[in-house]
Amino acid sequence: MSHANSTQTPQPSGPLAGLTIFDLTRVLAGPTCVQMLADLGASVIKIEKPGSGDDTRGFVPPAMPGTDQSAYFAGANRNKRSVTIDIAKPSGQKLAHDLIARCDILVENFKVGTLARYGLGYEQLGKLHPGLIYCSITGFGQTGPYAARPGYDSLIQAMGGVMSLTGEPDGQPMKVGVPVADLFAGLYGAIGVLAALRHREATGLGQQVDIGMLDTNVAWLANQGMNYLASGQNPPRLGNQHPNIVPYQVFATADGHIVLSIGNDATFARFCQRFGLDHLLADPKFVTNAARVANRALVTETLANVLAAHGSAWWLAELEAIKVGCGPINTLEQVFADPHVIARGNLIEIAGKDGNPVKLVANPVRLSATPVDYRLPPPMLGEHTDEVLTDMLGLDASERAALRRDQII
Incomplete structure (x- = not known):
């Protein structure tokens, strides 16, 4: 575990600089949302379970070159500081509350009702912190008959209709080759947070942003969704052909x-x-x-x-x-060697903890006045626990040692 002090962490820049996010997300949809906001300058505290952390830390192979860090994890967790806290324990919940009091935004993707058991639900925190923007990303949203169900990308692609549209006409329904249901949910979540920030600027009040992966999947059915609504006919699978344009x-x-x-x-x-x-x-x-x-x-x-x-x-x-x-x-080899992809800066390198460069896919948002900010590589588990608890809460070495003895951090 790193014991780096605050002078070693670059200060964020960008349009969201000065905002702090309490990140209770893992896997892909939530981390994608938070990474987008982090790239735009928000300071992020990623809260992970001691000893294991984000599930995707274990999604190997492949690992990043020269490390045991999962490539999957690295793709959605740059510009974040990792802090290990066991929020299932009362002392961990107190630490979380103390940190949230100093944050502007909370993003989480737990199943509906889980965080409320720890005193960290929106109904609880919204009353304590009226300006808090609380973004919840779940499989099916906070309401409705499926709200309690877990959400997985392929499950959402199936239930949301995109698999019925994808694949050869006489073949199996197919999912898209990348987890688009997760990615779209994360991006819609970031859009919702930005809208809530604008509302808070005008009123001083935060709100909950409720993102359901099935909702977002239905939204991005786009022309195919409208084709059905206009005709009443289920669009057929067409392989690589377009439903509305030929050739x-x-x-x-x-x-x-x-x-x-x-x-x-x-x-x-x-x-x-x-x-x-x-x-x-x-x-x-x-x-x-x-x-x-x-x-x-x-x-x-x-x-x-x-x-x-x-x-x-x-x-x-x-x-x-x-x-x-x-x-x-x-192929992906050809993509990353393409002269236009290279000229547009779609592949970036950030200095890793050991000083060696870490290759990552760039943020595609190009802002002329406030460009995205690549300042931190994907963190090792708990790398910034001491730094954050010292800088934000003023905990000294003996207090942190006691929390470690009790397996709170």
Whole structure:
């Protein structure tokens, strides 16, 4: 455990500098919310259980190079100070209350009612600290018949409908390849916290931000949700095809695959004229997007024969030259080597505790006046316990030693 003093912790900058978050989150949805706010300058105290910490600390392999720290944990926990407190014990609850009194925001993703058993629920803390913004991220929200259920990403993708939309028409329903239900819930949580901060600036009052992963999943059904509401028909799985636009999908080339994205009739006409397909523009089955959607199989088969005539590199060069949407299907190795990804700074390095660089994926928000602030690498478990308890609560070495003896920290 580190015994670093406050002079060793860089001071935050950014639009949220000066705000402090009491972070009671773990796994992904909650940590994603808090990391976004931390990158924007909020100071974060991540509260973890002594001895084990965030569940994702154990999600190995892989580990970060040269360490035993899980890559999963590292991806959602930079810019946070780790403090170990056992909030199940009365003395730990007192420490938590003392720290919360000095914080602006609390973010948690425990099951509904769990924190209330420890005196840390919103109904309890909101009365003690009227200005506190309390963000709760759960599987199903604070109310409703499913409120008590635990939430998991694949479960939410299934119940929220996205799995029914994903996959080949004759194959199994498929989840998305990354945990989008968790990530969206975290980002919606950050948006809710920012709105609550604006309200507090105007009124001095905090509030609870109630984020349910199923709610957010329903919200990001987007055009597919609206397709159902407009038609009353369940949208079918279309594999890599678009429900509302044709052609807008993956095509095989002579040596691989590319994505072809033709978003309007003018672009389709330009495509046909460039590649000797003018006759399609005289065919009512092809001339408008609505007609192409109605004749999806015919359009796909016709263009599949055309795309198979040349390799991917040839097609990408030709299509880009006439400003038709297209792209390669990159592996992650290719993504992180892409010159545009590199030029945009999407890969960052932060000096780790041992001084060696830690590679992380950058925050995608680009602010011209108050850029995101990368100041702390993902913390080791309990790394900042002494620092925080000394600086924020004034506990001396003997008081901290007593808390350790009692296994409170």
